[in-house]
Amino acid sequence: MISMIVRRFFQLVFLLFGISFLVFSSMYLAPGDPASMIGGPTATESDLEAIRDNLGLNDSFLTQYGNYLAGIFQGDLGYSYQTKQSVAEAISIRFPNTFKLAVASMIVAVIIGIFAGLISALKHNSWLDVTSTTFALGGISIPNFWLGSLLILVFSVNLQWLPVAGLADPWYTVEGMKQLILPAITLGTGSAAMIARMVRSSMLEVVRADYVRTARAKGVKEGQVIWIHTLKNAMIPVITVIGLNFGALLGGTIITEKVFAINGVGRLMIDAIAARDFPMVQGSVLLVATLFVLVNLIVDIVYTYVDPRIKFQ
C-alpha cells in the first residue's frame, strides 16, 4: 500500500510536469495577446509594449516556461496577468465553491443512480426497468446548459420555489442549501445515469450469485438480502464511477457555474483562457489534475477495503 502511494506520487509529479508543458505551450501557441486583453481595445502600441515588457512576454518561450517552473519549485504558482493577484489565493477563494457543487451533485447522482439502478435490477425486464433505464439514459442525454436554464425558468422564475443563482456563504444555511439544489441537479444527472447503469448490471450479476440464493433459501427477508448482501457488492461500480467522473464533473462545472453564477474554479479557468491569463490557466488546470489523481488514489484505496479480492500489482 505504502509503496503504491509513493509510486503514485512520482507519477503525479511526472503528470503535472507534462500537463504544465502542454498548457504552457498551447497558451503560447494560441492566438491572442495577454497584453491587449489587459490594455483593452483602446490601448496604443506603446501601452501594449510596456505591458508586455512588464510581464516578460517578450522573452523566448523557454525562458518564460523556465521562469514559471522555477517559481513552481519554490512553491509559487505565480501572479495573474490580469488582476496581479496571487494565483494560489485566487484559486483558494474559488475552490470551496466548486467542491461544494461537485459534492452536492455527486450526492444527487448517487441517490438517483442507486435508486434507479436498484429498481431496474430487481424488476429486471419489467416496464419499471425500462422506465428507469430510460430515465437514467435520458439524464445523460440532456445537455446541461439547456437543463440549467430550463430549471431556472421553471423553479425560480415561475414557481419561485428556489433562488435563481449564486451561492451563499456559508452553504449550510437554508438559503445556501436552496441555492445548491438546482445546480446540483443540473450537474448530477449525467453521473446519475452512469451510476444507475453500473448498479443495474452488477446487481443483476450479484442477485444471481450463489450466496444471495443461499441467503434467500435460508429465509432471510427480501429487503435484508438486497441491502446487506447485494448493495455492498454493488458499491464497487459506484465508487469507480465517482472516481472516473470526478474529473468530468470538475469539467462540467464550467457550464453549470456560468449558468448559476457560482464563483468556482471552472469559471475561473474559462475566464482565464478567454483573457489569456496564462499563470491562472496553469494554476487551475494543475489543481484540477492533481485532484483527479488524488480522488482516484482514494478510490483505489477504498477498493481494497470494500473488496479484499482486489490487489494492486
Place this chain on the structure above:
Amino acid sequence: MKKKNWLLVFTIMAALLLAACSGGESSSSSGDESGGGSEEVESLTYASLTDAVGLSPIMTNDSASSNVNEHVYETLFKRDSETKDFTPVLAESYENPDELTWVINLKEGIKFHDGTDFNAEAVKYTFDKLRDPATAAPRASLLEPVDTITVVDDYTVEIKTKYPYGPFLAALSHSNAAIVSPTADQNQDLMKEPVGTGPFKFVSWTPGDQVVLEANPDYRDGAPKVKQFILKVVPEVSTAISMLQAGEVQFIDKLPTEQLSRIESMNNVNIEKVNGTGQYYLTFNFSNEENQDPEFRKAVASAIDRDAIIQKLNGLGVRSDSVIGPEVFGYNESADSAGTAFDLEAAKELVEKNGYGDRPIKLLAANRGNFVLMAEVVQAQLAEAGFDVQIETMEWAAFLDTARAGDYDLTFLSWSNVTADGSELLYPNFHSDNIGSSNRAQYNNPEFDQLVEASRTTTDQDERLDILNQANELMLQDDAVVIMYHDVVTAALSDNLEGLILDPTGQWDVSKVTGK
C-alpha cells in the same frame, strides 16, 4: 418510451407555461427596505457580467472595474452629458496662460476615505504614476502629451504639454485619470483595497463573486441614500434577467436587444434608455489591395440595409451615417445621411459589373454581443447583392489579435467613446499612427491624418468642431466604414427605486438613487 414522452410533455408544458405567464407575479426586491416613507435604500445589488479586473483606476481599463472605480474615485473634470461641456469635479477651475499650459485650481477641504487630504500633491502623484513606464498602466497614453507636472501650491497644479493638445480636458475626465490617495497607494495594494474621494467607500471584494461598497458619510454633497452597493458577478445574461425578475438583483445594464421584450413585460422594473456615444461599424481591411477599390466599398455599403439592423435591435440603436455620433463632440447633423445609402439594385449592378461575386470574402466577427447578430444579417444582405461572404467568428482575445494584424476582409468593430470626444474616436481608430494597434481597419489616408492631427492640436473648441466635421465627411465620401448604428445605453432598475444617472458613455452613477 413512456418516461420519455412524459419528459417531452413536461418540457413543452413548462415552456408553454413560461410563455403564457411571462412576467408573472414577481416578489418585490428583498434587499431594499424602502418602507416607512424613508427614501433610504438599505442595499442595492447590480448584476455585472464580468468581474472587475482590479480596483485601481491606474492599473485597469475594463468596464467592470470602471463601474466600481467611478463610485470610489473621482476625476478632476467630467463632461456634462447634456451640454457636452466640461464641469469641474475635484477641480475648481482651470486656465490656459498659453496653449501648452494648463493651470488647474483644486477644490479645498476634500479628504480621501483614509483621511489623507486631497491636494495638488495627490494629483501630481497620481498622474506621475499613471504615465511612468515602469507602472505599465494600460492607459498611460492618456497623458502621453504631458511634459511636466508642477505643484504650484497646495491647491494648484500646473501641467505643461509637449504640444498644444485639444482634447486634454477629455483625457482628464477619463475614469482612468481618477485621483488616488497617495498614502494608500504607498501602504497598500489599491487593486485590492481602493481609496478615493468618491461617494462610496470600499468594504470588501470577493474576486469572481462580488464587490461591496458602502455610502461615504462624509461625502461633500451629502452621503448617498444607497447605504450598501453590491456589484455581483453573474456571467450569464439570461440568469441576470431572471434574478432581476425574482428580485435577487435590482439593477442591470446593457440590456441585450433580444431579451428587451422580456424585460419590458416584467412588471417590477423600469427600463431607462439614453442615446450613447458608442458606435458599431463595418470596416474594410485597407491593407488589402482589393479593398482599396472605392467601387468595391461603395457596392458593399449600398448592399447593407442598416434600417433592418436597427429593427433587429428592437430599436436599441440610432441610425445615422455619421462616423462621429450625435452624442459625440464633433458631430454635425448634415452628416446624418451623407454616406452611401442602401440601394440593393445599385449594389447588384456594381457586383455584376466588376465580378465581385467571384471573390470569397471573409467576414470576421467577435463571438460576443451584437457582433454575431450583425454578421448574420449582413452576410445574408451581402449574399443577396451577389457577394460570396463567409463568416468567421472568434473569441474576443483571438479576434483582437487577428483584427489588429489585419487578417480579414471585412469586420465589425465598436468603439465605446468614454471621453465623448470626436478626436478620441478618429485618432485611435483611423489615424495611420495606430496601424498595428487600435487602427484595426489599417486605414491610411494622409489628408484625413492631417485633419485629425489638427483636431488634436487645436485648443479652440469651435475650430475643432469644424475640423472634426471635415474629417468625418472625408471618411463618408471615401466609404471608409459603414456605420451600422450608434448605440443606446440601457439599464433596468427595480421600480421602487429612482434616480439612476445613465451617461451616454455607458457609465452610470447610483449615488443619487433613492427609494420611492
Place this chain on the structure above:
Amino acid sequence: MAELATAPGAGVNKEIKRERTFVVTMKRLLKNKLAVAGLIIIILQIGMAIFAPLITFHDPVKQDINASELPVFSENHWLGTDNYGRDVWSRIVYGARISLVVGLIAVTLGLIGGTILGMLGGYYKKLDGIIMRIVDLLFSFPGILLAMLIIAILGTSLVNVAIAISIWSIPTCARIVRGSVLSIKEKEYVMAMKSLGASDLRIMFKHILPNAFAPIIVFATMRMATAILSTASLSYLGLGAQPPTPEWGAMISQGQAFMWSSPHLTIIPGIAIMLTVFAFNVVGDGLRDAIDPNMDI
C-alpha cells in the same frame, strides 16, 4: 489506476464462432425494446441527414426578416422560424447532418488514436509505461478544457471541434484495447503465430484487434452520444459551428435569448440533441448487454 481484470468477449478465437456470435448478439439486441427504439431513432436521423433536401422546403440559412420568430405550426413553417426568419425544421434536419458527421469524425479519429496507443502499449512492454502515462495525462485533463485549448490554437470551426473531441476519447479507447491485447497476447495460438515468424503488425491487426472488436464497438456507439453532446456544448460556448451553420447546440445558444418570447427556439433543438444522444446511448447499452453485460465500459 487499479486494473479490474476484465476478459472481454470471453476470449472468442475462431472466425466461424465470431460470425455466429454476431447473429446471436443481434438477436439479443433486437429483443431489447429500448435498443430497438434507439435504433429506429438513429435510422430516422440518418435518413433525415441523407434526404435533407427532399424533406425540407426552405433553405436552412435563408433569412426572412418579415417572418421572424414565427411560432410552431405556422403556415409554411411547421416548427416555426427563428429570430432571423429561418425555418426551424430545415435547420433541425440539416443540423442532423452536422451532428452525425462531426460525431462520426470525432469518434473515428479517437478510435484510431486510441487503438494505436493501446496496441503499442499492450504489445510492447517497453512502451507501456510511457504510453500509459500519456493516457493518464489525457485522462486527468478536463475534457471540455482540453477542447477549449485545442480550439484556441486551431481556431473555431467544426472540424477543429471534431479533432478536439476525438482527443478526449483516446485514453478510454487506449485502455480498452490495451486490456484486450494483454489478455490475448499470451494465448497459445498467438505464441504459435509468433514462432511461425508472423510479423508483429500482422499479429496485432489480424489476430488481436478483432478480439477487441466487441468492446470497441460498444465504446464507439456510446462515444457517438458523448461526441454529439460535446459538439453541442462547445457550440453553445461559441466555440463550434460558424454562423449561419444550423448546429443544434448553436441553435440553443442563440435561442436562449428568446426563451421568453419563443421558447420553441431552444426546446426543439434541445429535444433533437436529447433524442439523438439518447438513441446512441441505449443502443450502446443494449449492445453491451447483448455481447457481455460485464464489459467494463
